Amino acid sequence: xxxxxxxxxxxxxxxxxxxxxxxxxxxxxxxxxxxxxxxxxxxxxxxxxxxxxxxxxxxxxxxxxxxxxxxxxxxxxxxxxxxxxxxxxxxxxxxxxxxxxxxxxxxxxxxxxxxxxxxxxxxxxxxxxxxxxxxxxxxxxxxxxxxxxxxxxxxxxxxxxxxxxxxxxxxxxxxxxxxxxxxx
Ligand SMILES: [Zn+2]
Numbered sequence: 001x002x003x004x005x006x007x008x009x010x011x012x013x014x015x016x017x018x019x020x021x022x023x024x025x026x027x028x029x030x031x032x033x034x035x036x037x038x039x040x041x042x043x044x045x046x047x048x049x050x051x052x053x054x055x056x057x058x059x060x061x062x063x064x065x066x067x068x069x070x071x072x073x074x075x076x077x078x079x080x081x082x083x084x085x086x087x088x089x090x091x092x093x094x095x096x097x098x099x100x101x102x103x104x105x106x107x108x109x110x111x112x113x114x115x116x117x118x119x120x121x122x123x124x125x126x127x128x129x130x131x132x133x134x135x136x137x138x139x140x141x142x143x144x145x146x147x148x149x150x151x152x153x154x155x156x157x158x159x160x161x162x163x164x165x166x167x168x169x170x171x172x173x174x175x176x177x178x179x180x181x182x183x184x
Contacts, residue, residue, distance in 0.1 A: 034159045041157050047169040048150055055144045061088070062137045076125045080115045090136035091129060103139075103179075107131040139179050146176035 024032075065071050075087050084091035090099065097109040107128065115122030150172055 030160075033162060037157070037159045037161065037163055040163045041154055041159075044169055045151065045154050048147060048154065051169060051173060052144070052147045052151075055140055055147060058088070058140050059137065059144065062133050062140070065133060072126060072129060073121055075129050076115070076121050079125050079129065080120045080122070081117050088136070090132045103135075106135055139177070142177035142179060143173050146173045149176055 065075070075084075075091060078084050078087045079091055079093065083093040085094055093109060100106040100108045109128065112128040113122065113124030114128060115125045150169070153172075
């Protein structure tokens with residue numbers, strides 16, 4: 001009894017601030033989820049827009065290359081002297097010729113008579129660039145088509161569905177295109 005009295009007499013204190021705030025209701029949590037999904041859809045569509053522009057520019061460049069001797073000659077020198085540095089991804093050899101390891105149909109560097117400094121702008125190098133470009137264009141076209149499909153998927157994405165893994169856009173383009181390029 002004494003103890004109980006003591007307890008009652010004790011002055012009231014404020015509850016410590018470490019206590020958790022009240023749980024949000026299920027409806028509120030679900031609303032947050034939908035808003036988050038809407039934001040993700042918008043952001044992904046922007047990323048996708050950018051990716052489509054890049055792919056389109058790449059296809060445009062490949063087309064240009066067919067008719068531009070200057071660009072072809074410059075790419076030759078890039079391969080012969082600088083391991084394809086500053087060139088498009090499909091002739092970058094700075095980390096070795098890794099693309100044929102990933103793609104069986106990718107033309108191999110070793111099958112061409114590549115020129116070198118002092119004996120540059122060689123027909124073998126030109127052939128290598130032409131064959132690689134033809135091969136790469138097929139991949140880029142697939143990615144371009146896949147990116148277009150992805151726009152439709154995203155536009156019809158149910159907001160209640162939630163958000164998939166983070167680096168989604170490029171991964172999905174490659175998945176839909178059936179290619180996966182790990183630039184070495
Ligand atoms: Zn040009």
